[in-house]
Amino acid sequence: MGALPLALATAASAGHATHAAALAWLLIAVPAASAAILLIAGRRSNSWGHWLGLAAAVFTAVLGLTIIAQVAGMAEGQRIMSAKLWHWFSAGSLRIDVGLRIDPLSLTFVGLVTFVGSLIHLYSVAYMSHDRDRRRFFAYLNLFIAAMLTLVLGDSYIALFVGWEGVGLASYLLIGFWNTADADDPRAARDKSMENATAAKKAFIMNRVGDMGLLAAMMAMVSQVHSVAFDAVLPAASSGSVTTGWLTAMGFFLLVAACGKSAQFPLQAWLGDAMAGPTPVSALIHAATMVTAGVYLMVRSGAIYGGAPSAQLAVAIVGAITLLLGAIIGCAKDDMKKVLAASTMSQIGYMMLGAGLGPIGYAFAIFHLLTHGFFKAQLFLGAGSVMHAMSDQVDMRRFGALRAAMTITWATMGIGWLAILGIPPFSGFWSKDKIIEAAFIGEGAKPWILGSIALVGAGITAFYMSRLFFMIFHGKARWTTEKDIEGPVHPHESGWMMTLPLLILSVFSLGLGGALAAGDTFVTWLEPVTGHAEHGEPVLPETIIMGATLALVILGALVAWLMYAARPVATVVQPSNALVEAARKDMHQDAINEAIAMRPGQGLVLAANASDRYVVDGAVEGLASGTAALGRLVGRTESGYVRSYAGYMAAGTVLALIAVLATRF
Structure with a gap:
């Protein structure tokens, strides 16, 4: 905080660019300060702590959108700017300075993190209204926002690493937030709290495996470039001053880091267990913060992968495997939050696939990340609204016919459902189809293999997401108003603080993709970072790819309707074939x-x-x-x-x- 007045003073004398960077420092400082105040104040802030946390989040959203508007008004050549804040330390020839980098890529994440994050904060005011530790929850949410903004605004890999560890810490605290045994049944409560704590530890430890990859990559950078700053490493990688062997090593190390943070194969097993945290946490992790960090790392390091074709191909392969693996797992889960978790794993796989396609796929990967952030937050918050109405149940086999009782939740989740399916004109159509199309570009067997996997993944996505939507809102009611093992259930619509964020997110899930796709607006916006890439011709005509994608999506949704809406659904899990049983156990990844x-x-x-x-x-x-x-x-x-x-x-x-x-x- 001591550097903030210095940064602002420098901004006043150094001009427009530094002014934007100094304002960006406020984006990190305000939620971090709010988190510190709430933690220090302790229980004294119970009556007002949630409002402070919400105010900090809304402030970052307003400021973030102001900076984006300011930078968007600049000439394209002026949209990349940096500001050094202070000198951290030196070790021999290695000098580490702390600074911020403002460019279209970092600002895209600023807009997503702050805007979606503020809606999640508003939703949480109502969702966590009866929790005795609500102010601590908001402190952790603010910490999450501050850490993610540090990650995307840092001007070096080591600044990125500080934010990287920050989101890991925040996720650990939030996933295991409900870790006390306070319920009518002490033994059941104790078992549940231990399960939550174990889930938090699992996420924390598996992410540390990924962290070793990022640390190893930085060591390689110091060895070859004597720096970890973006302005030194990335130009050295693109100029050829670093050998292909070293660039390949860096690329694979960075991929390991991304696999841990973004739950990609083979480090994806923690993501389903992360549903142990309150539902707003799931929305924040999956939509706006933690799991998107790996995609950011891949695209930010594009110059490294440009000089390491084998590492870049590995990124695409990992993404292809994960998008298919996550889709298969999503088909077999009955816990609606775990279905959405598998969906995130699969959709991040699409983004990783796009990032692995090189310059032509970088912008598409971030485009899908952006649209996904809105409709996935909408789906998770909608799931939280269903839980609120159903005594915190998550088993879809005990839902059904909730459309009449929860009209707003049904309509808004329906928009999110159509968006993730990729039905035009919803947002997912404009972003995911671009990745599928780009996967079919290339020579040899590669485009046929990657493109086919992306195409099949779209059909499976339509099946399991339609299965979720129909099992929750359609078919016959499988719940009872009498007291059963889950307690009495009286479905009802949530209050305005929970439905308003759903309605706002619906607008973006419906129209954001088309608005940004018009005239290649978003691709042009990112070109100062990703570079201009000529759009090659896919091995199949675009109309055939688009038609095949829509056909598979409609087929997947139709099969789900016939299986889970047109006929009765069993209220208990039935034994099934080996593939389904394996998918129910996350393809035995924990055992492996x-x-x-x-x-x-x-x-x-x-x-x-x-x-x-x-x-x-x-x-x-x-x-x-x-x-x-x-x-x-x-x-x-x-x-x-x-x-x-x-x-x-x-x-x-x-x-x-x-x-x-x-x-x-």
């Missing part, structure tokens, strides 16, 4: 990770324990036992009787005579 990463370590520990017990301890204990036995044997000779000692002397004399005679003969 344990077999690869945990079991060998456990075996090593057991072997070390056995070695310590039977070899080291055995040798020490054996020597001690032998020494003690020898001592006891010698001790028996000290009897105290004169005749015994005389016998010893006689025996010794005889042995001495024998030895002398033996030497003579």
